Every structure is written in structure tokens, then in C-alpha cells.
Amino acid sequence: MRLLLTSDTHLPTRASSLPEDLMAAVDDADTVIHAGDWIDEATLDLLESRSRRLIGVYGNNDGPGLRRRLPEVAYAELEGVRFGVVHETGAADGRERRCAARFPELDVLVFGHSHIPWDTTSGRLRLLNPGSPTDRRRQPFCSFMTLTVADGRLYGVTLHSLPPRR
Template identity: 40%
Template sequence: MKIIVISDTHMPKRGKKLPEKLIEGLRGAELIIHAGDWQTMDVYEELMRYAPVKGVFGNVDGEEMKKKLPEKQVVEIYGQRIGIVHGHGQKGTTEKRAIATFEGESVDMIIFGHSHIPLKKELNGVLLFNPGSPTEKRRQPMYSYGIISVEKHRLQAEHIFFENKD
């Protein structure tokens, strides 16, 4: 199963359209996970043209997004539980807030965004994954998104990096 993971699209503020490199990845996806800061429902509707979409709202998303999406959710795929949250808040780092969101819950992976900093690491048997942003790299050298595959009931994640968001 091919799952595309994105966050922090901030459209149309940080991009008028999805980058071509992301669109290439979306082709053939069976699921798309968005970790918040969509900015408008247009992004959700465009992604739905490629595959079913799961996601959460972020700190810049308005009421329309908050009515459509939860603040956090857990998606189960082939017995693997994936927690999704944006990661914004007041105390600690984005990573620590994301971990705290699912404290006491059984998850195999936590997907989060907010920082725009790509991250992939394992902590206490849980895979932590921030895809970065395909439209606003901030101080990162490249734009990015993620791909998750499920093989033998195990989650594998990787980043796809690219230089140009056109």
C-alpha cells in the first residue's frame, strides 16, 4: 500500500498549486494523510481527486477545516495504528507535543507537521514522522513530503526531497 504524507501546504498563501514533484507522487497513492495547515478546503478537494484523504486541522486552518477535520485522529492500516496531529501548542517542542498527544494510546507511528522540519526517527518502538512541507521549506534546504508503505504488516517511511516547488 502506498500512502502519501504531507503537511503545511499553506495554500494559496505559500503556493498557488501543488508542486509537480508532489503530484507525481500522488499518482498511484491509495491513501493521502495531511497533518494540518491546509489553509483552504480547496487543497482537501484537490487531494481527493488522487486518493482518499485522512487528516487533521492545524493552527492556521479556519472554521471550515475545523468542521471537516478533527484535531487528532488514529488511522488503522493492516493492523498498524497511525496517530495524526498537527503538533502546534504552547509547551515543549513540536515533536514532544505530538508524542504527548497520543500518550496512553497504542500507536505504531505518529505523523505530525507544524515545524516544516522533516523528521524520521524511532522512539520507544514508535515511528515519528514529519514530512516537512511541499510548499514552504522555511530554513530547510529542500521542499519535502513523505511516502509510507506497509510491507509484511510493518510501516516503512521515507522522505521525498525536491528543490523546485513549480
């Protein structure tokens, strides 16, 4: 199963549309995971219409409409791997320990908020933040992640850098 991870799309405040490379990856994915800060419901509608399966949560910048349609935390078992999705995990210092304590039942936690790509492990919990496809903040590039899940394992976790917006 091919997964695409994204977060912090911030449309239309940070960009007028999602990057073409991201949308091509959406079309190739079996499941798309979005870790919040959509900003507008049109982005949720777009990803719902283009995704085979969409798992998403709301973020701290998402208004009432998105909060009505999305949970704060989402859970899914995909090919034997237990995933959780949440927008905020707090400060980077101590993140692994806090998340392992808060989500002891998970194998993978996908999160957003910082716009900083992250891939670490705490015990058996893997934490993944795909960065942002529209707002690089202090990072050298905008980004998203892809990976494959099969037989209870993750394979080929890849951070994709996006070309600068014009």
C-alpha cells in the first residue's frame, strides 16, 4: 500500500494551489494522510475527491467548518501497521518520550504544525512529520513524504523536496 503524508497546506494563505508534484503523488497513493492546518474546506474537498482514501485531522489554524468535518486525532490500521494522526505534539525537546507515552498503542504517529520534516523512533513508535508543501518556513524547501506499508512494516520512507514556487 502506497501512502502520501502531507500537512500544513495553508491554502490560500501560503499558496494559491497545491504543487503539481504533490497532486501527482496524491493520484498515485492508495491512502493520503493530512496532519492538519488545511485552512480552507476547498482543500479538504479537493483531496477527498482525488484520494482513494483520505485520513485527516484539523490543526490549530483550522476553523469551525473543518473542525466539524475532521477529528483532532485519527487512527487507522493499514496493512498491519497502527497509525495515528495529530497536528500538534508540542516542543521538539522530549517529543519522542511524550508521544510514546500518549500513544502507546501506535506503531506510527504522523504529525504536523512545525513545517519541519521529522523522522525519529522512540521504542517501537515512529514519528513522521512531512513538513509543508506550501510554506517552508526556516527549511531549505517545501516537502511531503511517501512510503509503502506491507506485512506490518514501513518501507521506503522518502522526503520529497518541492521546487520553489514561482
